[in-house]
Each structure stands twice: as C-alpha cells, then as structure tokens.
Amino acid sequence: MAYTSREAFFAFRRSPLLTALSIATIAFALYTLSVFGLVWTNIDRVLSDVEERVEVIAYLVDGTDPTETSALMREVAAYPEVDSIAYLSKEDALARARAELSDYSALYEDLESNPLPASVEIALKAGYRDAADVADVATRIARFAFVEDIKYGEDWVQKLDFLQNLSLFLGLVVGGVFAVIAFVAIGATINIVLISREDEIAIMKMVGATRSFIARPLVIEGFIKGVLGAVMALVLLTFTYSLLEQRVVSLSFYSPLQVAGGILLGGALGAVASIMTLRRHLATW
Amino acid sequence: MILFKNVHKEYPRTGYALQDVSFHLRKGEFTFVTGPSGAGKTTLVKLVTMEERPTAGMVRISGYASDKIKTREIPALRRRLGIVFQDFRLLKNRTARENVAFALEVTGASAEQINPKVLRTLAAVGLSDKADHLPSELSGGEQQRVAIARALVNDPFILLADEPTGNLDPKVALDILRVFKDINLRGMAVLLVTHDRTLLGEHPRARIIELDQGRIVRDTANGGAAG
Numbered sequence: 186m187a188y189t190s191r192e193a194f195f196a197f198r199r200s201p202l203l204t205a206l207s208i209a210t211i212a213f214a215l216y217t218l219s220v221f222g223l224v225w226t227n228i229d230r231v232l233s234d235v236e237e238r239v240e241v242i243a244y245l246v247d248g249t250d251p252t253e254t255s256a257l258m259r260e261v262a263a264y265p266e267v268d269s270i271a272y273l274s275k276e277d278a279l280a281r282a283r284a285e286l287s288d289y290s291a292l293y294e295d296l297e298s299n300p301l302p303a304s305v306e307i308a309l310k311a312g313y314r315d316a317a318d319v320a321d322v323a324t325r326i327a328r329f330a331f332v333e334d335i336k337y338g339e340d341w342v343q344k345l346d347f348l349q350n351l352s353l354f355l356g357l358v359v360g361g362v363f364a365v366i367a368f369v370a371i372g373a374t375i376n377i378v379l380i381s382r383e384d385e386i387a388i389m390k391m392v393g394a395t396r397s398f399i400a401r402p403l404v405i406e407g408f409i410k411g412v413l414g415a416v417m418a419l420v421l422l423t424f425t426y427s428l429l430e431q432r433v434v435s436l437s438f439y440s441p442l443q444v445a446g447g448i449l450l451g452g453a454l455g456a457v458a459s460i461m462t463l464r465r466h467l468a469t470w
Numbered sequence: 471m472i473l474f475k476n477v478h479k480e481y482p483r484t485g486y487a488l489q490d491v492s493f494h495l496r497k498g499e500f501t502f503v504t505g506p507s508g509a510g511k512t513t514l515v516k517l518v519t520m521e522e523r524p525t526a527g528m529v530r531i532s533g534y535a536s537d538k539i540k541t542r543e544i545p546a547l548r549r550r551l552g553i554v555f556q557d558f559r560l561l562k563n564r565t566a567r568e569n570v571a572f573a574l575e576v577t578g579a580s581a582e583q584i585n586p587k588v589l590r591t592l593a594a595v596g597l598s599d600k601a602d603h604l605p606s607e608l609s610g611g612e613q614q615r616v617a618i619a620r621a622l623v624n625d626p627f628i629l630l631a632d633e634p635t636g637n638l639d640p641k642v643a644l645d646i647l648r649v650f651k652d653i654n655l656r657g658m659a660v661l662l663v664t665h666d667r668t669l670l671g672e673h674p675r676a677r678i679i680e681l682d683q684g685r686i687v688r689d690t691a692n693g694g695a696a697g
Contacts, residue, residue, distance in 0.1 A: 388559055393546065393549035393577050
C-alpha cells in the first residue's frame with residue numbers, strides 16, 4: 186500500500202507539464218460536454234413548457250354552416266393526437282380580444298361589424314407535440330374547404346428542436362475531440378513514467394510482481410487526474426452559468442447527483458486512458 | 471523441478487537457438503550450463519523464467535508447464551525462482567538493504583516481515599556491514615552479492631544465474647562461486663550459466679551441461695554423453 190500511494194504521485198513530480206496538460210484536456214472535454222448538456226436540458230425544459238400550450242388554431246370562413254363545423258369537430262376530435270377541441274365563435278373571439286387587449290378596447294368599441302373569424306382550437310396530447318406531429322395535424326385540418334387559415338407554433342418549435350439537436354451534436358463532437366486529446370496526453374505521461382522506470386519494472390517482473398501491482402499506481406494516478414479535471418470543469422461551468430444567469434432568464438443547473446456523476450466520469454476517463462496505455466506496455470512478461 | 475523435454479526454440483529472424491534439448495534438474499542439484507557465446511545459454515534461461523516459450527517440446531518448472539501456463543500465473547512462477555544477472559540490475563538510488571527489500575515489497579510482503587528477512591539474507595551473503603551502502607559505494611563483487619541476496623529473499627527453490635561472474639575479475643569471480651556453493655550446501659538448487667570454463671574446475675562435483683549451436687553436446691549426469 187505504501188508503494189502504491191508513493192508511486193501514484195510520482196508522475197506529478199516527474200512531468201508536471203504533461204500532467205497539467207492531461208488535467209486541462211479532461212477539464213475541457215467535460216466542460217464542453219456539460220455546457221452543451223446544460224443548453225440541451227434548458228431547451229428541453231422550455232420546449233416542454235411550450236409544448237403544453239401547443240395548439241393548432243383553425244380559422245373558419247365567415248358564414249360557415251354550423252353543421253359543417255360540428256362535423257369537422259367530430260372528425261378532428263377522433264384523431265389519436267388530439268387531446269381536446271373547442272369552438273370559439275366570432276362573438277367570443279371579439280370578447281376575448283377586448284379582455285386581453287384592454288388597452289386597445291377603444292378600437293373594438295367603435296366597430297360596426299366584427300372582423301374576427303370564428304375558430305376551432307385544438308390541443309394535442311403529450312407525446313404528439315413535436316414539430317412534425319403538429320405540422321401533420323395542421324395539414325389534415327387544412328384540407329377542409331371552409332378552413333381559411335391555420336396557425337400553430339411551427340417556426341419556433343422547429344427552431345428550438347433544431348437548437349436542441351445542434352447542442353447535443355456539438356457537445357458530443359467538441360467534447361469527444363477533447364476526450365481524445367486527454368487520452369493521448371494521459372498515455373504520453375504514462376509512457377514517460379514507464380520509460381523512466383524501465384529498470385524498476387524489469388526487476389519487478391523478474392521477482393514476480395503481478396501486473397496489477399505494477400499497473401495499480403498508474404491507474405490510480407489516471408483516476409486522480411480525471412477527478413481533478415472534472416473539478417476544474419465544474420468550476421468553469423459554474424462561472425459560465427452564473428454569467429448567463431445574470432444576463433438571460435432563469436436557467437436550470439445540474440442536480441448534485443449529476444455533478445457527482447460527472448466527476449466520477451472524469452475519474453473513469455483518466456483511469457481508462459491509463460489502462461489502455463498500460464495494456465500495450467505490460468503485454469509481455 | 472526443472473524439466474526440458476525435446477525443446478526447440480526458433481526465432482523468426484535468427485533461426486534455431488535451441489534444438490532438441492532435454493534434461494531434468496533435480497532438487498538440490500548444482501548444475502553448470504556452459505558453451506561458447508551463441509550456443510543458446512541465454513535462450514535456455516529465458517525458457518526457465520518463461521519469458522520465452524518453446525517452439526516445440528515442453529518446459530516444466532515446478533508444476534508449471536510451458537504449454538499450459540497463463541500470463542497471469544507467471545508472477546507466481548517467478549517468485550519461486552531466484553534470478554541473478556551478469557549486470558547485477560540493482561536500483562542505483564537505493565541502498566543494499568532497500569534493493570533486497572524491493573523484491574519483498576513488490577510481491578506483497580507485510581512490512582513487519584521485510585526487515586528481519588532482508589537482514590538475514592544479507593548476512594547469508596556476507597554483506598551485513600554494508601547494508602546501508604548504495605550500489606555506487608560497493609565493489610562489483612559486493613553488488614553481485616546484493617543481487618544474490620535479492621534473488622534469495624523470496625525463498626525460491628532454485629537460484630538461476632546468467633553469467634553472474636561475467637563482469638568480475640577472476641579472483642572475485644571465485645568468491646561469488648563460493649557464495650553459490652554455500653547456498654547450494656544448504657540445500658538450494660543452483661543453475662549457473664557461464665562461458666568461463668575455469669569456474670567448472672572449481673566445483674568438480676557439479677553437473678555440467680554443455681551447449682553448442684543450440685544442442686546439448688555433453689551432460690555429465692548422463693555419463694558425459696549428449697542428452
């Protein structure tokens with residue numbers, strides 16, 4: 186045990202620069218992943234808020250026969266995507282406009298005729314609220330001849346969908362590149378240690394030290410580097426988050442469990458990088 | 471103990487290093503392996519330590535067969551062998567005591583066991599008074615004694631020495647041979663690989679296996695005939 190812990194810190198003294206580089210690259214890998222992860226979860230949160238309000242509104246041609254309207258409502262209500270459906274008459278629409286836009290109520294009071302169309306408001310079930318499903322329902326309703334116009338949150342639902350996918354993609358690509366650099370840097374540090382300790386390792390093999398005994402301090406060292414990198418990433422992330430939090434609306438952060446998971450992930454990254462390098466070097470006995 | 475059965479060893483680039491080598495070393499036996507350079511002596515040592523496996527035939531060391539042993543079992547085998555090299559292979563930044571202790575530390579011995587064992591073994595090779603010297607403060611003969619102590623400290627069943635006197639002058643070489651003979655008298659088998667024929671004359675009762683171009687040309691255990 187004394188041997189293992191003494192050796193685990195050997196590389197830090199032996200090659201401080203490479204050690205720092207290993208820690209920094211792990212930090213950047215995890216930082217990138219976590220920033221984009223945060224973007225992803227926040228967009229996800231916004232989307233699910235939005236999605237609860239997602240409705241398709243079909244505006245009807247003036248003078249549409251009420252029997253036709255109720256036929257439409259029966260048919261649309263039967264769509265598997267549809268949660269609820271409600272009819273809003275011209276009068277109701279005007280009343281609602283007056284209530285919601287009270288500042289402009291003067292505008293409506295002078296009206297001789299009602300310019301607002303009657304409409305049908307359709308709310309969709311959870312699970313059918315993404316851009317593709319909403320568009321699909323809208324297209325089907327648009328086929329009714331007396332539907333004059335259709336409105337739904339197509340644009341920004343799609344944009345947010347796209348942003349969310351983009352953040353996932355960027356996070357994986359950029360984070361992945363840093364992870365690869367971290368692997369190479371950790372491998373290089375271990376190579377240096379192995380070369381500088383060639384004699385010692387040869388003697389260890391000769392007197393019957395096991396592979397795990399020789400490898401253990403180096404794997405522990407890799408794990409420590411990974412954890413330090415993750416802590417550094419966490420500091421950077423907290424800083425970034427508080428900057429954004431001040432300027433933008435409220436954002437959600439990772440839960441303590443997720444933070445702990447991220448730190449363990451850093452440790453695992455460092456340990457795996459060490460094991461992969463050692464496998465090559467300690468293959469022969 | 472140590473059994474070689476029709477062992478062939480061929481290297482991809484240099485060809486045969488050993489051909490049809492068979493012998494059996496018994497408990498407590500003192501054996502010289504001799505022959506000119508390139509005869510296959512070092513290959514023989516590597517087959518005993520299982521650093522190399524035979525191309526054909528079989529090597530059996532204390533219950534481990536070359537065709538069945540797994541890589542993870544090799545450390546256990548090595549702990550049963552005491553290995554000594556021509557170039558001593560001591561760690562320069564550690565004292566004699568620490569060099570011997572190293573073999574115990576890295577094989578998982580407990581801290582309380584290490585010190586008494588190390589001192590006992592250093593005494594057995596006559597180096598008690600130099601325990602705290604660094605290799606650079608010791609003569610060649612003394613350094614080789616430290617290496618022998620390191621080989622002995624794990625209680626092996628055989629001491630395996632590859633040209634242990636190759637870097638020493640003749641008088642010191644005889645001292646070292648005497649150390650091996652002492653150890654052998656206490657019951658431990660010794661396999662001493664050397665090209666130095668004068669050593670052979672110093673221990674007439676020892677068994678001699680002579681190699682030439684990868685073949686055994688003399689084995690005194692078989693009345694001097696080739697095995």
